[in-house]
């Protein structure tokens with residue numbers, strides 16, 4: 403593509419180009435100019451797409467970021483949705499089996515960790531559920547495909563597509579009168595933002611806007627429940643974290659994009675009357691979890707006998723701890739948020755009256771030090787971890803999270819019931835089964851917990 407870059411001053415380039423079209427007697431005619439500028443625009447466009455480098459990370463490559471990810475670029479360009487058979491699958495997945503109050507929910511990020519659990523739970527209850535997922539390769543897509551397989555068995559169709567694909571979203575809202583959107587598609591992970599900042603902006607900012615644009619134009623307008631993050635509290639030092647605390651000092655770009663999402667939610671609620679609920683998740687873990695999260699790759703590395711890096715804090719904030727929250731508890735919170743979401747009031751892009759705008763912490767209320775997380779994993783796996791304790795790098799991590807959940811308790815009836823020991827036991831059981839870890843193989847590294 404480099405030959406498409408202008409090497410000479412533009413006017414040279416201009417006249418040289420125009421000599422290729424001799425039938426235009428006047429090289430400066432309006433038509434020639436139009437051709438010339440179209441060519442320049444096309445060259446720039448192609449150069450932008452084809453010369454953008456790929457992610458440098460070998461195992462956490464690119465994300466929901468079309469410019470950084472060739473496979474995603476392809477999937478955005480090729481239309482693999484539409485047609486009568488596809489529409490039939492969409493409609494059947496959205497059929498409500500629980501009347502009269504059944505919901506019809508579009509779940510974005512349905513092949514993701516929280517999205518897959520939420521989709522299955524809603525479908526089991528008899529709600530109509532349609533999934534949407536880009537299946538990008540931020541982490542192993544085979545795990546996403548496995549989640550898709552269990553959703554298919556549960557009667558949930560997952561459409562393969564991107565949240566930034568406005569035509570696809572319009573089509574979905576044309577085919578199905580969704581009552582709710584559970585928007586869980588996002589570029590997750592705090593530390594990866596240092597490697598691929600653009601993917602956070604595209605998924606968490608542009609992607610959210612794209613969903614809200616589609617929702618505000620839909621008729622009826624759905625209510626939106628979406629995933630914010632405990633990371634919005636950033637450098638807040640008041641504990642436990644309450645929804646009324648400051649969230650204007652994010653420590654990572656990830657947190658900044660989630661905080662931006664909360665402000666964007668305000669705009670769409672204010673202008674268009676969309677009912678919007680943001681849920682601040684606190685380090686959600688459990689079976690079918692995300693391989694980029696510490697509890698997951700610690701398990702993998704401990705089983706392999708590989709060293710794990712355990713962060714410790716700086717100065718007085720010595721203990722690094724998280725309010726780890728078990729997936730089933732979080733899913734109950736999501737379902738309650740959907741059930742209690744008031745209606746959007748607008749139609750056809752016009753606001754008709756005020757609509758609810760809510761934000762809730764979904765945490766566990768019991769922070770546990772990361773060193774204790776490792777102790778529990780060691781006991782469950784019966785393998786001693788090889789720990790490398792290092793000072794927490796300045797990579798966007800915060801030392802401590804702790805949720806005050808009284809608001810969610812009051813409005814959603816949210817009540818987490820799973821402690822870290824219990825939740826990790828279920829995770830480890832799933833992990834060993836899913837990856838077919840043989841007891842014999844594990845014993846080589848020191849043994850394995852037996853039930």
Ligand SMILES: O=C(O)[C@H]1O[C@H](OP(=O)(O)OP(=O)(O)OC[C@H]2O[C@@H](n3ccc(=O)[nH]c3=O)[C@H](O)[C@@H]2O)[C@H](O)[C@@H](O)[C@@H]1O
Nearest residue numbers: 590591631632633683684685695696697711712713772799
């Ligand atoms: O709830 C949240 O707000 C966030 O929770 C997690 O972010 P995080 O809490 O950083 O979860 P992990 O990446 O699993 O890290 C857990 C703990 O392990 C520590 N850690 C991580 C990696 C490592 O190599 N060593 C280590 O000690 C981290 O500092 C952190 O304290 C998710 O990755 C985010 O997507 C989510 O928004």
